[in-house]
Amino acid sequence: AKTLGRARYSFFHSELNFRLQASLELEQQLAHAIAHGELVLHYQPQVDAMSGAVVAVEALVRWQHPTRGLLFPGQFIGLAEESGKIAEMGVWTLREACRQLADWKARGIRVGNMAVNVSALEFRDHRLLDSLQAALAASGIAPSELEIEITESVLMAETETSQRIIERLRQLGVGIAIDDFGTGYSSLAYLKRLRPNQLKIDQSFVNDADTDSDSRAIVRGVVGLANALGLSVVAEGVETIEQQAFLQESGCHTLQGYYIARPLAVEALEAWMAERHNK
Ligand code: C2E
Numbered sequence: 001a002k003t004l005g006r007a008r009y010s011f012f013h014s015e016l017n018f019r020l021q022a023s024l025e026l027e028q029q030l031a032h033a034i035a036h037g038e039l040v041l042h043y044q045p046q047v048d049a050m051s052g053a054v055v056a057v058e059a060l061v062r063w064q065h066p067t068r069g070l071l072f073p074g075q076f077i078g079l080a081e082e083s084g085k086i087a088e089m090g091v092w093t094l095r096e097a098c099r100q101l102a103d104w105k106a107r108g109i110r111v112g113n114m115a116v117n118v119s120a121l122e123f124r125d126h127r128l129l130d131s132l133q134a135a136l137a138a139s140g141i142a143p144s145e146l147e148i149e150i151t152e153s154v155l156m157a158e159t160e161t162s163q164r165i166i167e168r169l170r171q172l173g174v175g176i177a178i179d180d181f182g183t184g185y186s187s188l189a190y191l192k193r194l195r196p197n198q199l200k201i202d203q204s205f206v207n208d209a210d211t212d213s214d215s216r217a218i219v220r221g222v223v224g225l226a227n228a229l230g231l232s233v234v235a236e237g238v239e240t241i242e243q244q245a246f247l248q249e250s251g252c253h254t255l256q257g258y259y260i261a262r263p264l265a266v267e268a269l270e271a272w273m274a275e276r277h278n279k
Pocket residue numbers: 044059060061072073074077093117118119149179180203236237238239256257258259263
C-alpha cells in the first residue's frame with residue numbers, strides 16, 4: 001500500500017507539474033499570440049424570434065494555436081486574466097469586431113449590431129473606455145451598433161471604476177447586455193441603477209426548458225421582468241426546435257444558439273447569410 005501510495009503521489013505530482021508546465025507555456029505563448037495574428041473572432045448570429053431576421057452577431061474569440069489547433073476561450077481566457085493579458089486581448093477584440101462590422105456594412109452584408117464580451121477584470125481599468133472609443137472612431141461604427149456583454153460578476157465586484165465605465169457607455173449609446181442572466185448572485189437592484197438594454201437568459205435555463213418546468217417558469221419570469229422594465233430578452237443556447245417554439249411562445253425577443261447557427265468564421269458567416277437571404 002505504501003509503494004502504491006508513493007507511486008500515486010508521484011503520479012499526481014508529475015501530472016500536476018505537467019499541467020503547470022503546459023499552462024505556463026500557454027501563458028507565454030499568449031503574449032505573442034496577438035502580435036502574431038493568432039487570435040480570431042467567430043461570430044454567432046442572434047435572430048428575431050418571430051421574423052428570423054438577423055439582428056446582431058456575437059463575437060467569440062478563438063486562438064489559432066500553431067501546434068495545438070483551434071483553442072476555445074475556456075482554454076485560455078482564465079490564463080489571460082491571470083497573466084494580465086486580458087486587457088490587451090480585449091483591446092484587440094473590440095477593434096477587430098468593430099472593423100469587421102464596418103467591413104460587412106460597406107459590402108452590404110447586414111448582420112445588425114455587434115455584441116462583444118468584456119470580462120469583469122477589464123472593467124477595473126478606465127482605459128477600457130479609451131480603447132472602446134478608439135475602436136468606434138477607427139471603424140466609423142455608431143455607438144448604438146455596439147453591444148457590450150457583461151456578466152453579473154462585473155456587478156457583484158462593482159467598483160467606482162466599473163460603475164463609471166457603465167454609466168459612460170450608456171451616455172455614449174453603447175448597448176449593455178447582462179450575460180448569463182440569472183446565474184450570478186447580485187441583487188436585482190442594479191437593473192434600476194444601471195439600466196441595461198438587454199438580458200441574456202443563461203443557456204442552462206434555455207436548455208432545460210423542454211424537460212424542466214422550473215426552468216420554463218424562470219424563462220417566463222425573466223421575460224416578464226424584462227418586458228416590465230422595457231428591456232429586450234435574448235435566449236442563448238437554443239439547440240432544438242422544441243426550445244425555439246417554447247421561447248417564441250414565451251415572448252422572448254431574440255434567439256441565439258446552435259439550432260439557428262453555430263459561431264462561424266467570417267467566410268462561413270457570410271455564406272450562411274447569403275443562403276438565408278436566398279430562402
Ligand atoms: P458566453 O458569452 O456565454 O458565450 C456563449 C458560449 O456558448 C460560447 O462558447 C458559444 O459558442 C456557446 N454556445 C452558443 N450557442 C450554443 C448552443 O446552442 N449550445 C451550447 N452548448 N453552447 C452554445 P465559447 O465561444 O466557447 O465562449 C465561452 C465563453 O468565453 C463566453 O461565454 C464568454 O464568457 C467568453 N468569451 C468568448 N469570447 C470572449 C471575448 O472576446 N472576451 C471575453 N472577455 N470573453 C470571451
